[in-house]
Amino acid sequence: MKALLVDDEQHVRHAIQLLGNWEEVGIDVLLEAADGHEAIEAITAHQPEIILSDMRMPGKDGMALLEWISAHNPHSKVIVISGYDDFELVRHAIRHGGMDYLLKPVEAEELNASLLKAVKAWMDEETSRTESARQSIVVNRMRPHYQDRLLTELAIGRGSRSAHIQRLQEELNLPCHIPVCSVAVTSLSHLDADCLAKYRSQPDLLIFSVLNVCAEMLSTPAEGVSFHQLNQPDEIVLLHWGSQSSLEHILGTINDGLEQTIQRRLHFGISSCKNYPEGISAAYLEASSTLWRRNILLTRQRIHSTTETTSRNKGKRLTSFEEPMRIAAMSCSAASISAAVAEWLDPFTELEAISAEQLQLWIQELEWMLGRWLEDREHTTVHEEKSDEEQEPPLTELPFDSEGLLSFSLLRSLLEHRLLAAGKAITAQHHTDPDPMTEIARYMDAHYQEDLSLQQIAARFYLSREYISRKFKQQFGLNWSEYLGKLRINNAKLLLHNPSLRVAAISEMVGFQDEKYFSKVFKKIEGITPAEYRKTVLHTGT
Known part of the structure; x- marks a missing residue:
């Protein structure tokens, strides 16, 4: 802890140095200044916690110095040591934060009692400031999550009660009267692997970037809000207090902004206009369904307002081909695995329509199959001896190209890679795992x-x-x-x-x-x- 002695007389500064029990009260650095100007320079450079100052000095005197300290360094504790028993000086000192007003010649006992009180006051306040800063950090970190939670509950149908709506209005400064709402849903899993790879170590940065562009294009809460759907970590949802056509225009400007920010345009499913708030849940489901039932083979448009595929394809489910794939995986032969994948996948390449929902189902079936194969082991991971590049991605990656369309070559590669890794894991005799x-x-x-x-x-x-x-x-x-x-x-x-x-x-x-x-x-x-x-x-x- 540092202390600054301010007095125009050097012998007074020297006497105070001798009288104070500095180390006992926790002060290990003593600074000196001959007037207010030197004191301000020392305070600016060294930030002393305790300041002992005379009142009558040439140039900038103690009264002016206390005014400066109260404005620019208010956390410091000031003890005035003056030869003048003047009520106006005492009142000025108290008004500008002085803790004590000691008269010269000061006694050692009186000085050290004041020092101890000043040090204790500064330490108590510093503890309070530190705790307050910790609270502010926690609150600031959690507030966006809290807002996302309120909006997520509204979207999934758990937040239509009047109390919940009131909390939303207070938290987000929403309009008091919202007659109708249109909903748009996008999923970051519809981005290609090259784009997602840029954010693999910082997935929150991608989410923040998309939300930031959405918020900028929505302009104000009076027009709508965007949020991270917490029950679906890859999903961003927009609520627009207007028609479907005006929402489509906003989404167009959002995609223009995203192309500048992340060099990609997202696919959005949008709903018809519903009453607010009771229709939000139905609108969210409609928009989500529209997004996931888009045709991922041919449709290059980015805003989807109608369902483009009606049902799942009649081709074989991945799980119906489980045994041939398991045998191929356990062979650890790339050629055998490639042949097994081709036998299942090739018929789908002749189709005119496949939905994103169907693709997601195939990936879920793959994960379920691999889990079944490994569950009889005490514990293991599918990716044996993974490199940094092969670590489990924080956001779901589906085999899409940069346009958000299905890439059969990427799907084929994904299946082959995962089956080969699973086969090696199953047949491994020894497995070491970090904690x-x-x-x-x-x-x-x-x-x-x-x-x-x-x-x-x-x-x-x-x-x-x-x-x-x-x-x-x-x-x-x-x-x-x-x-x-x-x-x-x-x-x-x-x-x-x-x-x-x-x-x-x-x-x-x-x-x-x-x-x-x-x-x-x-x-x-x-x-x-x-x-x-x-x-x-x-x-x-x-």
């Missing part, structure tokens, strides 16, 4: 505010639920749900220090969908309710 439980804990630390499930974590890390349950508790002394609960409650405790945040909002910010359940878990872990905890910390100031 998967620590990786799972890190993932939970970063995503605790999301709707996590053991099934989701098991699928992400290619481990069985039973294995995770057993090994996680062995390693951390808690099962995964207890760990997640404590993580959420610890972050909730931090947010409860902010009296402007409602308990219901905090529960959603940390991943609880039900306030009552949040309170139940909080009380089970902490022994008191969130409201009681808040009352305690606000009363004690801890």
Whole structure:
């Protein structure tokens, strides 16, 4: 900690240096200034926490210096040491933040008592400032997620109650009267792998970039809002308080902006105009269905307002060809795998229409098949000895080209690569794995505010639920749900220090969908309710 001595008389500065128990109160750097101008230079350069100043000095005197400090360095604690017992000087010092007014010649005991009080006051306030900064960081980080959660619940039909609509209006500054709404849905999984690869290490940057362009083109909340659909991590949704035709125009400008930003144009499914808010859920489902039932073989248009494919193709499902593919995979022969894939895939190349929904089903079937093949092993990953480039992508990658159309060559390559990797994993005699439980804990630390499930974590890390349950508790002394609960409650405790945040909002910010359940878990872990905890910390100031 630093202290600055300001006095025009050097012998006075020297005497104060001798009288003070500087190290005992935690001050290890002493600075000096002969007047207000030198003091301002020293404060600007060194930011001392404690300032001891005379009042009557040539040039910029102590009165002017205190005014400057209160405006430019208000966190510093000022002790005035003056030879003038003048009420106006005392009042001026107090008005501009002076903690004490000591008369010369100052006594050692009096000086050190003032120093101790000033140091303690600064440290208490610094602790409070640090805690406030931590709270602000947490709130600022969680607020966009909280807004996305409110809008996600509205879209999926869980947020049409009047209280929820009121919270949306307050949080997003929405218009008080919204008669109708049109919905647009896009999925980042409809981008090609080359584009997604640029954001593989920073998937949030891609989501932010798309949302930023959407928000810019929507102009104001009076025109509409865009959000990240949290139940579908690849999905961006737009709500427009207007007609389908005006929404199509907005989407055109959004794609122009995206082409400049991410060098791609997205496919959007849009709904017909519905009443707000009761029609939002139906409009969202309509827009999503339109997007996923677009023809990914021929249609190059980017805005889809009608369903372009009516049903799934009658060709063989991937799972109906499971055994030949499993045998080919276990052979670890690239030629055998290629032949098995071709036998299943080639008939589809003659079709005129395939939907994005059908493609997604094939990929889901592939994942399910590989999971079945590996589930009899205690634990493993499909990608054995993966390089950095082969790590599981944070966003779903489907075999689309840069126009968002199906690439049969990419689909063929994907199937062959995954089958060969699975075959090697199945037949491997030895398998070494980095500490998967620590990786799972890190993932939970970063995503605790999301709707996590053991099934989701098991699928992400290619481990069985039973294995995770057993090994996680062995390693951390808690099962995964207890760990997640404590993580959420610890972050909730931090947010409860902010009296402007409602308990219901905090529960959603940390991943609880039900306030009552949040309170139940909080009380089970902490022994008191969130409201009681808040009352305690606000009363004690801890």
